Amino acid sequence: ARGGIRFDINGRISGVGVTATATTTKMTPVVDAFEIVDPDTGFAYLTADEDGLRLQNGKIVLDTGTNMKVQGLGFGTSNQFVSWYGPTRALNLCDEASAYSYEKVDGSAYFGGSLSAGVIRNSARTTDITNAATITIGPFGTNGEPILVVTSYGLISGQTIAYPATTAGLDDWEEAVTLWGATATGTNPNRAVNATKAISCSIIVETDGPLGASSSPFSTLTISGGTETLVGTAPIVGDSDGVLVYTRTISGSVTATDNSGGTANRTFIATLTTRTDAVLGTIQSQTISLTATEE
Incomplete structure (x- = not known):
């Protein structure tokens, strides 16, 4: 089964297509740029275009349930981190003492792991x-x-x-x-x-x-x-x-x-x-x- 929205402007095609079988489905946007926008402010939290993917004012959290890796602008006990890896916890409780590694907004960093077998x-x-x-x-x-x-x-x-x-x-x-x-x-x-x-x-x-x-x-x-x-x-x-x-x-x-x-x-x-x-x-x-x- 196939469906979607298709725009043809003088031969330039764009739109969103969906294909489905009994076991798999797929959605394919055909666009130059993609945005997720706040309906109240018009601010684009997530944008994607030919220059790459940009996340603004958000966090990327990879959480195993025991440890987590967080990336984003200004989080932690005093909004000091852009990247933090350590035990799973609330984002506002991420701190230096608990981290396995981190990078701060001022450019300083810490790594507490092993970098080679000889360490x-x-x-x-x-x-x-x-x-x-x-x-x-x-x-x-x-x-x-x-x-x-x-x-x-x-x-x-x-x-x-x-x-x-x-x-x-x-x-x-x-x-x-x-x-x-x-x-x-x-x-x-x-x-x-x-x-x-x-x-x-x-x-x-x-x-x-x-x-x-x-x-x-x-x-x-x-x-x-x-x-x-x-x-x-x-x-x-x-x-x-x-x-x-x-x-x-x-x-x-x-x-x-x-x-x-x-x-x-x-x-x-x-x-x-x-x-x-x-x-x-x-x-x-x-x-x-x-x-x-x-x-």
């Missing part, structure tokens, strides 16, 4: 949320070459506050938004807030090694700031409650090189020694990752 890689990650979390890799063998040791940290915390559908509830919501430093937009029933600001904190993760814990850290990861977002909708008096959701995200990493040489087994221990002004409300996740790579 020796040992790594571990803890999700302990206490303020003295620690992770150990080793003892592990070495060929005596320089070993790159990457210590990474990530923390997400937050809280949700509900406001009743009363005049007092609306006033309290507006006051909370102002105190945070944001400006709400719109009018009820569409008044809302979506803002991000930088926060100061003190996170120190000390890594001991290469032959075990010592009095002098092998490397020190110091993080002095992060981001906090405020998202919510205002109460509608006499109708529905309002809400404000606060989310604080802190992350960072440091790389150091073990040039001690020799073939003695190595052990590295990363410990969270300081966590000040970092947690807002309830901790949603905290990770410390330790990776040693020898080529």
